[in-house]
Every structure is written in C-alpha cells, then in structure tokens.
Amino acid sequence: MTNYKNNNTFSFEITKRIPGKLGRAGIIHTPHGDIKTPAFMCVGTRGEVRFLSMEDLESVQAQAMLSNGYHLRNTSVEIAQAGGLAKWSGWNGPTLTDSGGFQVMSLGSGIGKVVSMDREDEVINADPKDRLAHVMEDGVRFFDPFTNQEDFIGPEESMQIQCRIGADIHMAYDELTSLADSYEYNVEALARTERWAQRSIDEHKKHRDDLGYRQSLYGVLQGGRWEDLRRSTAKKLAQMEFDGYGLGGAFLKESLGEILRWCCEELPENKPRHLLGLSHPDDILIGTEMGADTFDCVAPTREARHGRIYARHGYYNLQKCQDSPLPLDEGCDCPTCRSGWTRGELRKLWKSEDNSVRQQYYNLASIHNLRFIIRLTEDARAAILNGTFPEFKAEFLKNYYPNRK
Numbered sequence: 001m002t003n004y005k006n007n008n009t010f011s012f013e014i015t016k017r018i019p020g021k022l023g024r025a026g027i028i029h030t031p032h033g034d035i036k037t038p039a040f041m042c043v044g045t046r047g048e049v050r051f052l053s054m055e056d057l058e059s060v061q062a063q064a065m066l067s068n069g070y071h072l073r074n075t076s077v078e079i080a081q082a083g084g085l086a087k088w089s090g091w092n093g094p095t096l097t098d099s100g101g102f103q104v105m106s107l108g109s110g111i112g113k114v115v116s117m118d119r120e121d122e123v124i125n126a127d128p129k130d131r132l133a134h135v136m137e138d139g140v141r142f143f144d145p146f147t148n149q150e151d152f153i154g155p156e157e158s159m160q161i162q163c164r165i166g167a168d169i170h171m172a173y174d175e176l177t178s179l180a181d182s183y184e185y186n187v188e189a190l191a192r193t194e195r196w197a198q199r200s201i202d203e204h205k206k207h208r209d210d211l212g213y214r215q216s217l218y219g220v221l222q223g224g225r226w227e228d229l230r231r232s233t234a235k236k237l238a239q240m241e242f243d244g245y246g247l248g249g250a251f252l253k254e255s256l257g258e259i260l261r262w263c264c265e266e267l268p269e270n271k272p273r274h275l276l277g278l279s280h281p282d283d284i285l286i287g288t289e290m291g292a293d294t295f296d297c298v299a300p301t302r303e304a305r306h307g308r309i310y311a312r313h314g315y316y317n318l319q320k321c322q323d324s325p326l327p328l329d330e331g332c333d334c335p336t337c338r339s340g341w342t343r344g345e346l347r348k349l350w351k352s353e354d355n356s357v358r359q360q361y362y363n364l365a366s367i368h369n370l371r372f373i374i375r376l377t378e379d380a381r382a383a384i385l386n387g388t389f390p391e392f393k394a395e396f397l398k399n400y401y402p403n404r405k
C-alpha cells in the first residue's frame with residue numbers, strides 16, 4: 001500500500017513575489033505532501049515534538065516536521081524498516097532532517113546561533129571553549145556525551161543515516177563555524193564544507209531511492225559574516241546538483257537580513273531555501289523578505305516550557321501573571337485559547353508540584369506558541385499573495401516590539 005502524493009517527486013513553484021524584494025510565496029511539493037510557503041516546520045528532534053501528539057500538530061496546522069539526523073542515527077535502521085520517518089513517526093506528512101553537523105560541532109562549544117549586538121564582543125573575543133569535536137578532512141570525530149563514547153560522522157555517514165531515516169528533504173553535511181572563529185578559519189572551513197557538499201551529493205545519489213520514493217538534498221551555505229565568502233559559496237553551490245538550499249551559520253541578529261540577501265541574490269530562484277534554526281518573529285519576517293521559504297526552531301516550544309508566552313504585543317512571562325484572568329493572547333485561534341484558558345490558570349499548572357499537571361501545562365503552552373509562529377508564516381504568505389507584505393511586516397513588528405525604534 002502506498003499513500004505517497006505528488007508521484008514521489010520533489011519540486012518547487014513560486015506563486016507570487018514581494019515586489020522589489022527577494023521574498024516569495026510558493027509551494028514545495030514532496031513525496032509526502034505539499035508545503036505552502038513561507039512555512040514554519042515544527043521540530044521533532046527524535047521524530048516527535050515534545051509534549052505534543054500528532055493530533056496536536058494537526059490542530060496547530062503544522063505542515064512539516066524537522067527531525068535530527070544526529071539524534072536519530074542509532075534508530076535509523078529501524079526507521080528504514082518501518083518505511084521511513086513519516087510512517088515510523090506517525091506524522092505522515094512532509095519531513096526534513098538536518099545533517100547532524102550542527103549537533104556534532106556545537107557539542108560543548110556553548111555558542112548559540114544568534115547573538116545580539118550587546119554580546120558581540122564577549123562572544124567574538126571569547127577563548128574558544130574546549131570543543132568535544134575534532135574536525136578533519138574526512139569528517140568530524142567527537143565525544144558523544146550521551147553514550148560516553150567516541151564517534152565519527154563525515155559526509156558519507158551523514159547521507160547514509162539520512163537516507164535510512166528517509167525524510168523528504170535532507171541537508172548536506174557542513175561545518176558550522178561560530179562567531180568566535182576568525183576570517184582565516186572561515187576560509188578554511190568553507191572550502192572543506194564545499195568539498196563535503198560534493199561528497200554529500202555523490203553519496204546521496206546512491207541511496208536516495210532506497211525507500212521507494214525520491215529523497216531530496218539541500219546544500220548548506222556557510223561563510224560567517226563575510227560578504228565575499230557568503231557570495232562565493234552561494235555561487236559554487238548554485239552550480240551543484242542540489243534540490244534546494246539551507247541557509248546556515250551563526251548570525252549576529254542585526255546583520256541577519258543582509259547576510260541572507262547576499263546568499264539569496266546568488267542562489268537560483270527556482271529552488272527552495274530553508275533558514276536553519278531561527279524563529280523569533282522578526283527573524284521569520286526578515287527571512288521571508290530576503291528570500292527564505294521555510295523555517296524551523298525549537299524556541300517556540302522551549303520558551304513555552306519556561307513560561308514565555310508569545311502574544312501579538314510581545315512575549316511575556318507567566319511568572320508575572322498570578323491570578324490573571326486575561327487570555328494568553330486575545331484573538332488567538334489555537335486550541336488552548338479557544339478552550340478559554342487564562343494566563344492565571346496556566347501559571348497555576350506550570351507551578352504545580354504534580355508532574356502530570358506540569359505536563360498538561362507544557363502541552364497547552366507549546367500548542368499556543370507553535371500556533372502563534374505557524375500563524376505568523378500563514379499571515380505572511382497571505383500578505384505576499386495579496387500584495388501587502390511590507391505593510392503587514394511593519395504593523396506586526398510595531399505591535400510585537402513596541403519599544404523598538
């Protein structure tokens with residue numbers, strides 16, 4: 001029995017562009033269904049989103065799920081035997097895996113993906129922390145803190161793992177540099193990432209049809225914060241046989257839009273682009289304007305677990321909402337808000353000593369934050385389609401960040 005859609009093929013169509021910008025609304029067709037873009041992919045690191053059932057994901061109108069090649073590598077044979085990630089997880093819609101490179105290389109480094117300007121000096125001048133990963137031409141040797149064993153993943157291993165997991169979209173193996181790395185180091189790392197890109201393509205071709213449908217491969221752009229590196233690697237990867245592109249790297253928040261513009265100006269227009277691991281509302285809107293089509297990040301659900309609730313007038317912390325009768329966010333269409341939960345009630349669940357009550361909180365709050373971000377991408381898409389994206393973006397940002405100039 002097969003329930004594959006779209007004749008097992010992958011393609012991308014642009015429905016409408018933002019006039020004068022690189023952004024667009026479109027549709028990515030995958031063997032397991034369509035993704036209307038811009039779109040936020042929920043993150044199910046190990047094939048499930050924490051504290052959310054598959055019905056919950058449907059209820060927030062998630063279109064696609066991103067899982068993690070690194071975390072699923074030891075179960076990948078089992079996943080292949082089940083017919084691939086969509087069937088194994090029960091999600092049964094479009095899926096994407098990342099290469100595992102980010103996890104492998106950020107083990108122990110303590111450096112996140114986005115740093116605001118006020119921490120720039122601290123991060124750039126920091127002593128590189130003792131990394132648990134050693135990068136070589138072949139790949140990365142690393143100490144796995146979960147198994148207490150040394151392990152190795154290179155481009156070939158990453159492609160074999162991803163092709164067993166069998167998501168619709170895979171990421172090429174790349175080396176993520178941090179904001180603490182020098183220009184010289186970025187030149188060296190980028191050349192290696194470009195060699196790994198070709199090795200990823202070569203290995204991927206051998207296995208991409210193993211599960212009975214075509215699995216696609218995105219090339220990943222690195223290059224830090226330097227325009228010459230970003231443009232040159234985008235040009236090189238544009239010539240390679242990739243189905244789409246991952247926009248990678250650690251970003252200073254203030255230069256995110258500019259860096260994305262450098263990349264997207266050089267990339268072929270007819271292939272989709274995924275901005276890896278960023279999802280603050282301003283990142284999504286700037287990313288959309290600059291030509292990113294899909295997004296993913298653990299932030300909405302992670303922040304929910306820490307009591308941070310997204311709302312149209314900016315996020316707030318439930319800590320300050322004792323006995324508040326206010327809705328989480330007025331006008332929100334998520335199942336939590338439609339059931340009438342108030343800030344005060346959710347705070348009470350969050351503070352409970354009872355583990356199962358706290359789990360109910362994690363579920364209700366994650367649903368709200370995920371729906372908020374997914375709705376933002378839906379609204380952005382609608383605004384692109386009716387030609388009002390600049391106005392929509394300005395209005396949203398004015399409400400969400402009222403103190404910004």
Ligand SMILES: [Zn+2]
Pocket residue numbers: 328329332333334335336337338367368369371
């Ligand atoms: Zn809500």
